[in-house]
Amino acid sequence: MSEIRSxxxxxxxDxxxxxxxxxxxxxxxxxxEDLLSAxxxxxxxGHCLVQVDWREFSTLGAQAVARLATLRAAGVSAIDVDELYDEDGIPLGGDDNDFDMEPAALYLAHVNRELAPHGMQLLEIGHFEDAWLLAVRNDPGAIRALNAALRPLGLVARQY
Incomplete structure (x- = not known):
């Protein structure tokens, strides 16, 4: 087994x-991205990795994340992102002209606050049009080691 794989x-x-x-x-x-997709x-x-379309995160993406086996085992039954929007559906902290808002920053910071009491968080692996989200333990050392293992493969795990 190669050192990179190991x-x-x-x-x-971990x-x-x-x-x-x-x-x-x-x-x-x-x-x-072949590491992720293939x-x-x-x-x-379904266990700890999900690919989501940011444009659909508030509905389908949040549901897909909540179905991850690692999150269900940690006691997470639903992910609620409704409070991120005002009554007109505009992201709080944004406005109608704010189309540059980073979706990962909007959603993952909020979702990770919900996951923290369960000892879990989501990482965005790479930075692609559709996001690859990995559910991991809330363990800074393990996340640093994961990033060190991903770097030779051209990827990084982003925390929010």
Whole structure:
């Protein structure tokens, strides 16, 4: 097993509750978004990894996140983002002309406050049009190790 694969698997196991390393894909992990779509997604989808469209996060994305097995096991039954909007559907802190608001900053900071009492948080892996979100333990050391394992593969786990 390559050192990069070994480090990645160990960092994922340290950061993610109840991860089945025996089910990990064979071979060396690819770099970039292929790591997420072709290597991690078939293994971790539904457990701790989800791909979401930011334009639909307040509905479908929040529901998909709440269905992650690691979050359900931690006691999370729903993710509520309704309080992020005013009565006209405008994000609080923004205005009609504010189209540059970073969706990850808007949603993930709020969701992570909801997840904190459960000892969990969401990380955005990479920075793509559709977001790849990974549910991990709220453990700074494990998150640093995960970032160190992702860097050689051209990715970073962003915290909010």
């Amino acid at each position: 480090r990645l698997l160990q960092s994922l196991a 950061a993610t509750p109840a991860l089945d390393l025996a089910a990990a894909p064979a071979g060396d992990p690819p770099a970039g 290597w991690l997604n078939p293994w971790l989808a």
